[in-house]
Amino acid sequence: xxxxxxxxxxxxxxxxxxxxxxxxxxxxxxxxxxxxxxxxxxxxxxxxxxxxxxxxxxxxxxxxxxxxxxxxxxxxxxxxxxxxxxxxxxxxx
Amino acid sequence: xxxxxxxxxxxxxxxxxxxxxxxxxxxxxxxxxxxxxxxxxxxxxxxxxxxxxxxxxxxxxxxxxxxxxxxxxxxxxxxxxxxxxxxxxxxxxxxxxxxxxxxxxxxxxxxxxxxxxxxxxxxxxxxxxxxxxxxxxxxxxxxxxxxxxxxxxxxxxxxxxxxxxxxxxxxxxxxxxxxxxxxxxxxxxxxxxxxxxxxxxxxxxxxxxxxxxxxxxxxxxxxxxxxxxxxxxxxxxxxxxxxxxxxxxxxxxxxxxxxxxxxxxxxxxxxxxxxxxxxxxxxxxxxxxxxxxxxxxxxxxxxxxxxxxxxxxxxxxxxxxxxxxxxxxxxxxxxxxxxxxxxxxxxxxxxxxxxxxxxxxxxxxxxxxxxxxxxxxxxxxxxxxxxxxxxxxxxxxxxxxxxxxxxxxxxxxxxxxxxxxxxxxxxxxxxxxxxxxxxxxxxxxxxxxxxxxxxxxxxxxxxxx
Numbered sequence: 001x002x003x004x005x006x007x008x009x010x011x012x013x014x015x016x017x018x019x020x021x022x023x024x025x026x027x028x029x030x031x032x033x034x035x036x037x038x039x040x041x042x043x044x045x046x047x048x049x050x051x052x053x054x055x056x057x058x059x060x061x062x063x064x065x066x067x068x069x070x071x072x073x074x075x076x077x078x079x080x081x082x083x084x085x086x087x088x089x090x091x092x093x
Numbered sequence: 094x095x096x097x098x099x100x101x102x103x104x105x106x107x108x109x110x111x112x113x114x115x116x117x118x119x120x121x122x123x124x125x126x127x128x129x130x131x132x133x134x135x136x137x138x139x140x141x142x143x144x145x146x147x148x149x150x151x152x153x154x155x156x157x158x159x160x161x162x163x164x165x166x167x168x169x170x171x172x173x174x175x176x177x178x179x180x181x182x183x184x185x186x187x188x189x190x191x192x193x194x195x196x197x198x199x200x201x202x203x204x205x206x207x208x209x210x211x212x213x214x215x216x217x218x219x220x221x222x223x224x225x226x227x228x229x230x231x232x233x234x235x236x237x238x239x240x241x242x243x244x245x246x247x248x249x250x251x252x253x254x255x256x257x258x259x260x261x262x263x264x265x266x267x268x269x270x271x272x273x274x275x276x277x278x279x280x281x282x283x284x285x286x287x288x289x290x291x292x293x294x295x296x297x298x299x300x301x302x303x304x305x306x307x308x309x310x311x312x313x314x315x316x317x318x319x320x321x322x323x324x325x326x327x328x329x330x331x332x333x334x335x336x337x338x339x340x341x342x343x344x345x346x347x348x349x350x351x352x353x354x355x356x357x358x359x360x361x362x363x364x365x366x367x368x369x370x371x372x373x374x375x376x377x378x379x380x381x382x383x384x385x386x387x388x389x390x391x392x393x394x395x396x397x398x399x400x401x402x403x404x405x406x407x408x409x410x411x412x413x414x415x416x417x418x419x420x421x422x423x424x425x426x427x428x429x430x431x432x433x434x435x436x437x438x439x440x441x442x443x444x445x446x447x448x449x450x451x452x453x454x455x456x457x458x459x460x461x462x463x464x465x466x467x468x469x470x471x472x473x474x475x476x477x478x479x480x481x482x483x484x485x486x487x488x489x490x491x492x493x494x495x496x497x498x499x500x501x502x503x504x505x506x507x508x509x510x511x512x513x514x515x516x517x518x519x520x521x522x523x524x525x526x527x528x529x530x531x532x533x534x535x536x537x538x539x540x541x542x543x544x545x546x547x548x549x550x551x552x553x554x555x556x557x558x
Contacts, residue, residue: 004215007326007334014335017114018342024121027439028459030347030446031179033120034314036130037343038186039137040113041317043336046144047197047328052159053150056207060200065155067196070189072163078186079134080171086130088453089123
């Protein structure tokens with residue numbers, strides 16, 4: 001229960017920080033914000049890496065491998081496409 | 094090194110979280126946004142690199158294979174995707190994020206069973222949440238991708254009693270979840286929850302029409318974050334909890350903005366309800382004898398005079414790939430001393446901010462892109478409002494007609510400009526399926542044809558004079 005309350009504290013405080021920071025993002029950058037959010041939700045990669053490397057069973061390794069692939073597509077694809085878009089907003093200066 | 098890992102890894106997650114927050118703070122302005130994205134990337138690199146030191150990892154073959162395959166696929170996708178297809182890409186990435194979170198939570202469930210542990214109540218509840226949210230996200234996103242890509246009909250697909258089905262599926266998934274928490278010893282409940290939630294995800298998104306896609310994508314974006322956070326509770330991992338929570342918050346905010354832009358509640362989007370359709374005027378009544386068509390040459394002459402011109406692009410402009418022609422027109426007018434701005438409706442594209450990206454790609458400076466609230470008061474001082482491929486977002490019925498599907502929806506008040514020129518293929522209705530009295534207004538002129546072709550002709554005519 002103590003663990004849960006601690007995790008819940010972190011979760012709720014992060015929500016508040018997220019709301020504060022994101023409300024300041026202008027409309028014009030909402031698409032890159034979403035693709036950037038995609039990249040960050042790829043944070044599951046850190047769980048996937050452990051799952052794929054822990055070698056508990058063939059099944060968990062296979063599931064872990066797929067999870068690593070999915071999460072890496074998210075991270076790499078998300079950050080790169082966000083960069084591509086943000087460069088477009090910059091080059092006009 | 095391995096002795097340091099238990100300290101180093103949590104510290105790396107703290108660092109990563111701080112970098113994510115600082116990175117998003119830099120998104121407050123286009124000038125600093127690239128740096129913000131770099132900070133986020135650095136945060137992720139730190140977190141992943143530190144995780145590789147985790148003592149539970151016994152072999153790196155699978156990890157390396159997955160990282161290489163995912164990186165290649167992700168990089169290819171990011172470099173080749175067209176900007177018009179960005180909503181599909183984000184839908185797909187939402188799905189992968191949700192799917193990865195489910196798989197990680199499932200692996201944790203299997204590992205616990207193999208090791209003979211009894212997971213704590215927190216872990217059990219979090220697993221159910223991760224399986225439920227993640228699976229809905231994965232399958233719902235695949236359907237959204239299919240709709241945006243044109244693989245599945247974009248129309249609202251209704252089937253009898255679908256709301257009853259959805260309620261039943263949600264009840265079954267949550268019932269299985271409660272059972273798995275009460276009786277942790279029973280195996281195979283997790284995959285069952287994932288399967289039922291997957292069907293629910295498909296059923297939830299399938300009935301939703303194309304006009305509501307911006308809301309759906311924003312909502313699924315939020316879910317992909319919440320699924321990651323739930324998996325964080327399963328693994329007791331603050332890195333996942335914080336990042337997931339940030340993404341969840343972002344998606345919720347964007348969902349609210351999109352709902353407000355269409356004057357719809359989230360429930361009405363989710364259940365596919367449109368406003369009352371009775372008492373509508375037939376298209377013939379609205380348009381009969383009142384629509385005035387004009388030519389590119391005449392539009393060019395109209396554009397000679399005014400001090401201020403506002404261009405209002407809709408998704409039709411993107412479909413006809415008119416962005417670059419529109420930029421040339423805007424530059425030409427600006428060179429002649431006309432003030433040119435763009436009025437962007439929040440749902441002008443297929444996802445939040447989509448139109449802005451499409452115009453930025455054509456090198457239109459972001460300072461010229463004005464939000465609805467900013468540009469609306471200026472229409473009274475605008476000589477010509479040039480509407481290109483937009484319909485519902487400039488329909489004045491939203492202000493006056495109480496009994497139409499778009500009643501109360503905020504619109505761009507282009508009809509208040511001295512003259513409105515609308516470039517459009519035909520008088521066909523938009524997603525809302527209703528006629529647009531703007532096209533028959535006294536101060537409105539229609540140019541019928543392909544958006545890009547029409548703008549090119551206007552540019553040519555302007556240059557000739």
